[in-house]
Amino acid sequence: MTDNIFIEHTGTVSALSVLLDYKLPSLLIQRNIKLIVVDSIAALFRAEYVPSQHSARAQLLRTIGSKLSYLSCKHSAAVVCVNQVTAAIDRESSNNPFQSTVLPSLGPSWADIPNMRVMLYRDELVTDGDLQMEVQSSQRYLQVLSAPHLPNITINYGIDSSGVHGTK
Numbered sequence: 807m808t809d810n811i812f813i814e815h816t817g818t819v820s821a822l823s824v825l826l827d828y829k830l831p832s833l834l835i836q837r838n839i840k841l842i843v844v845d846s847i848a849a850l851f852r853a854e855y856v857p858s859q860h861s862a863r864a865q866l867l868r869t870i871g872s873k874l875s876y877l878s879c880k881h882s883a884a885v886v887c888v889n890q891v892t893a894a895i896d897r898e899s900s901n902n903p904f905q906s907t908v909l910p911s912l913g914p915s916w917a918d919i920p921n922m923r924v925m926l927y928r929d930e931l932v933t934d935g936d937l938q939m940e941v942q943s944s945q946r947y948l949q950v951l952s953a954p955h956l957p958n959i960t961i962n963y964g965i966d967s968s969g970v971h972g973t974k
């Protein structure tokens with residue numbers, strides 16, 4: 807099964823750019839690849855760019871997004887970019903000082919690049935049993951945040967030994 811999975815580790819934004827310009831197009835032609843996963847694009851940008859370099863970062867994000875979109879269209883391949891989230895804690899407007907909102911790590915520069923945005927998350931019931939935290943139950947969710955062909959909905963799903971399944 808792993809014969810059809812190609813993994814390429816890139817530690818820099820420029821290495822990712824080279825991968826998208828040269829190696830990936832060749833692989834797409836040779837192996838008829840239909841799924842490209844970039845995990846995590848945010849980590850590369852966090853490591854290389856400081857807040858004062860916002861415009862350079864935004865321009866490079868758009869360039870990488872355009873390359874991925876072009877490869878997707880040309881080769882009929884789906885592209886999934888994993889984007890981490892950052893907690894935005896607003897202690898003044900909430901009654902709960904520990905309440906937070908999650909924001910995409912790549913911010914507004916990336917927000918308009920994908921055709922579809924979904925968020926996967928999990929709620930866990932955690933108890934403190936004998937000085938050890940235990941997960942009592944867990945529910946997974948997929949939330950459609952933006953998609954031209956889907957309603958903005960949230961669905962439950964589960965993962966077991968046979969795969970991923972929708973749940974009620």
